[in-house]
Amino acid sequence: MEVSIDLQAENKEIVSRYRKLVKSVRPLMKDNDHKQVRLAFNTALEAHKEMRRKSGEPYIFHPIAVAQICVDEIGLGPTAVIAALLHDVVEDTDMELNDIEKLFGKKVAKIIDGLTKISGVFLQGTSQQAENFRKTLLTLSEDVRVILIKIADRLHNMRTLESMPRNTQLKISSETIFLYAPLAHRLGLYSIKTELEDLYLKYTEPEIYREIASKIQQTKASRNKFIKEFVEPIDDSLNNAGFDYTIKGRPKSIHSIWNKMKKQKVSFEEIYDLFAIRIILETPPDEEKSACWQVYSMVTDFYKPNPDRLRDWVSTPKSNGYESLHVTVMSKTGQWVEVQIRTLRMDEIAEKGFAAHWKYKDSNKEAVGNRETGIEAWISKVREMLENQDGSAIEFVNDFRNNLFSEEVYLFTPKGDLRILPAGATALDFAFEIHTKVGQNCLGAKVNNKLVPISHKLNNGDQIEILTSSKQKPSLDWLRFVVTSKAISKIKDSLRDQKKVVATEGKEIVERTLRLLRIQLSDDVMGELRAYFDCKSSLDFFFMVGQGSIDPGEIRKFREEKKKRDTMPAPVIHDAKSFEKEIRKVRGVEATDQLLIGENMDKIDYALAQCCNPIPGDDVFGFVTVNEGIKIHRTTCPNAVELMSNYGYRIIKVKWTSQKELAFLAGIRITGTDRIGLVQDLTRIISNDLRVNMRSISIDTDDTIFEGKIMLFVNSTEHLEQLIRKLSKVDGVVRVDRFDS
Numbered sequence: 217m218e219v220s221i222d223l224q225a226e227n228k229e230i231v232s233r234y235r236k237l238v239k240s241v242r243p244l245m246k247d248n249d250h251k252q253v254r255l256a257f258n259t260a261l262e263a264h265k266e267m268r269r270k271s272g273e274p275y276i277f278h279p280i281a282v283a284q285i286c287v288d289e290i291g292l293g294p295t296a297v298i299a300a301l302l303h304d305v306v307e308d309t310d311m312e313l314n315d316i317e318k319l320f321g322k323k324v325a326k327i328i329d330g331l332t333k334i335s336g337v338f339l340q341g342t343s344q345q346a347e348n349f350r351k352t353l354l355t356l357s358e359d360v361r362v363i364l365i366k367i368a369d370r371l372h373n374m375r376t377l378e379s380m381p382r383n384t385q386l387k388i389s390s391e392t393i394f395l396y397a398p399l400a401h402r403l404g405l406y407s408i409k410t411e412l413e414d415l416y417l418k419y420t421e422p423e424i425y426r427e428i429a430s431k432i433q434q435t436k437a438s439r440n441k442f443i444k445e446f447v448e449p450i451d452d453s454l455n456n457a458g459f460d461y462t463i464k465g466r467p468k469s470i471h472s473i474w475n476k477m478k479k480q481k482v483s484f485e486e487i488y489d490l491f492a493i494r495i496i497l498e499t500p501p502d503e504e505k506s507a508c509w510q511v512y513s514m515v516t517d518f519y520k521p522n523p524d525r526l527r528d529w530v531s532t533p534k535s536n537g538y539e540s541l542h543v544t545v546m547s548k549t550g551q552w553v554e555v556q557i558r559t560l561r562m563d564e565i566a567e568k569g570f571a572a573h574w575k576y577k578d579s580n581k582e583a584v585g586n587r588e589t590g591i592e593a594w595i596s597k598v599r600e601m602l603e604n605q606d607g608s609a610i611e612f613v614n615d616f617r618n619n620l621f622s623e624e625v626y627l628f629t630p631k632g633d634l635r636i637l638p639a640g641a642t643a644l645d646f647a648f649e650i651h652t653k654v655g656q657n658c659l660g661a662k663v664n665n666k667l668v669p670i671s672h673k674l675n676n677g678d679q680i681e682i683l684t685s686s687k688q689k690p691s692l693d694w695l696r697f698v699v700t701s702k703a704i705s706k707i708k709d710s711l712r713d714q715k716k717v718v719a720t721e722g723k724e725i726v727e728r729t730l731r732l733l734r735i736q737l738s739d740d741v742m743g744e745l746r747a748y749f750d751c752k753s754s755l756d757f758f759f760m761v762g763q764g765s766i767d768p769g770e771i772r773k774f775r776e777e778k779k780k781r782d783t784m785p786a787p788v789i790h791d792a793k794s795f796e797k798e799i800r801k802v803r804g805v806e807a808t809d810q811l812l813i814g815e816n817m818d819k820i821d822y823a824l825a826q827c828c829n830p831i832p833g834d835d836v837f838g839f840v841t842v843n844e845g846i847k848i849h850r851t852t853c854p855n856a857v858e859l860m861s862n863y864g865y866r867i868i869k870v871k872w873t874s875q876k877e878l879a880f881l882a883g884i885r886i887t888g889t890d891r892i893g894l895v896q897d898l899t900r901i902i903s904n905d906l907r908v909n910m911r912s913i914s915i916d917t918d919d920t921i922f923e924g925k926i927m928l929f930v931n932s933t934e935h936l937e938q939l940i941r942k943l944s945k946v947d948g949v950v951r952v953d954r955f956d957s
């Protein structure tokens with residue numbers, strides 16, 4: 217098949233699109249900008265000249281469109297336009313970064329560098345991509361334009377996703393909903409966020425998308441009629457009061473309607489707040505606040521407000537810069553209607569994000585000041601998280617996402633400075649927010665002049681004074697009281713430091729004790745000590761000595777036992793066979809009676825050892841105790857070696873009968889990444905799918921890591937293995953293993 221392209225027409229189209237771009241950025245250009253923009257266009261045109269998009273269009277359409285979005289929809293200026301035009305040049309063509317720097321200078325080169333570095337995709341769940349995302353944010357803290365251009369790039373790719381193969385559509389869409397939409401939201405790019413979400417739905421759930429879109433269309437006439445009647449009285453009094461204003465009635469986004477349908481399990485027809493009424497006022501900057509409240513009073517003259525649904529983001533803007541007064545009122549037809557009251561300036565900032573505020577920089581200093589503090593605070597918080605980050609990149613992304621989504625509380629220092637923390641933050645979080653040292657020495661706090669413990673959860677508007685003591689030190693407990701990443705990582709840091717100090721003291725004690733016993737602290741001895749005292753690492757061992765949970769006297773005992781052991785070869789047990797060999801050694805060749813367990817539980821006085829919880833199928837032995845009859849241990853029990861070397865004569869051979877109906881207690885440990893619903897999923901599989909009875913379950917979550925210990929009743933090792941296999945497949949679970957309590 218031959219495709220003929222009218223190159224002449226195409227070139228004309230390229231030029232016309234470029235002209236449109238120049239026209240919209242012109243008001244923001246000065247001196248040399250015009251020349252540089254044209255140079256950027258020509259450079260990109262030349263570099264991409266052989267390339268076409270999947271749709272068949274010339275590639276240059278894409279960078280032009282991205283630049284146009286930067287100007288029209290985000291409110292950026294010439295530097296962003298230049299960078300947007302060149303954004304794919306280094307990645308996709310022969311041009312290199314220093315060529316860019318020579319032609320356009322350091323600033324543009326740096327932005328392009330950031331854009332090229334983060335061009336790798338970052339899908340949920342893989343560390344490589346999470347690492348890329350971290351880089352994105354590192355660059356973001358240098359020049360926020362990188363992320364804004366990246367969002368514009370993504371928006372254009374989403375708008376033109378139609379021509380991509382299905383799997384690419386799904387991949388790009390899920391990245392978009394996972395990262396770009398929340399990022400746009402956090403940066404206050406409300407319209408872009410909404411469009412990204414709608415496009416996500418369009419490609420992932422095309423039928424649902426079409427259905428909701430057509431229903432919005434069908435109900436348009438009746439909705440408009442309702443809005444017209446609702447607005448009428450307000451309209452009159454706004455006019456009488458001499459306001460300059462516009463009123464819009466806008467339906468909610470398709471994506472948010474779908475979310476509501478899912479969440480509330482209702483049909484489209486049952487959603488009452490399909491739209492919000494927006495009153496946009498044109499007022500001088502110093503009258504904004506009073507004008508909004510004046511309008512609020514007019515609206516509530518006609519309609520009764522719901523006191524629980526009043527939101528005042530005019531007095532205290534959100535940290536992404538959003539300002540608006542929201543009130544929900546009862547209409548004459550008995551329907552709740554949300555009314556949003558804001559000024560034109562607030563509206564533009566709400567739609568376009570913080571880039572739009574530059575426009576208002578000089579006209580309203582104070583309002584801008586507040587907004588800037590919010591954005592600066594956010595960027596510096598991101599930087600802080602990046603600097604503190606010592607866990608895996610995945611954890612970081614989860615952490616970041618948590619911070620993105622969580623609601624915030626507004627708090628005040630005794631001097632009245634505003635601090636914004638995620639909801640659920642405690643007095644201790646606040647202390648770390650003030651200063652690391654204040655956090656570490658935090659003893660308690662006074663919240664609104666009342667004394668509270670460090671774990672006290674803070675509420676909006678609280679004024680907090682932190683009480684400190686130089687004697688106070690962070691403890692492991694503290695991790696349960698904090699939610700901010702800063703506090704978590706600072707507490708972990710000092711716990712590590714504290715442990716090291718104690719371990720150093722412990723090491724000195726150990727060395728001194730061993731010197732007296734004329735033992736050298738060699739690697740072998742270290743290994744024996746660790747095994748004897750059951751410590752995971754030498755640091756743990758020294759730490760336990762240092763804090764006194766291992767007494768130096770016990771080290772002397774260790775020496776005596778070591779002497780004994782050195783003269784007698786230690787039993788080596790891997791399985792039932794080597795176990796029998798050992799027993800024979802200890803008790804002579806004669807085969808001992810074999811105890812059958814499993815069927816005559818009540819006749820013989822025996823019990824299953826709690827240190828290793830044997831179950832049928834395990835290789836086991838019996839140990840005759842002084843008071844508690846016969847205890848059954850697994851041959852691999854951590855205590856087996858000691859029992860056998862010291863009390864070999866009390867060991868008896870046992871074997872399971874093949875009885876299946878009995879249930880035995882076993883412990884499994886599940887580790888993974890924490891997510892909502894994980895525990896339900898696990899317990900569902902255990903009790904419903906496999907019909908296993910649980911005795912106890914304990915869950916420990918640390919930051920984003922999940923550890924669950926479950927004691928349950930199984931019939932055999934086979935049964936247990938089957939259960940472990942099933943649980944390993946649960947989303948979020950990293951490891952499942954059996955443990956001995």
Ligand code: MN
Pocket residue numbers: 278303304369
């Ligand atoms: Mn691109």
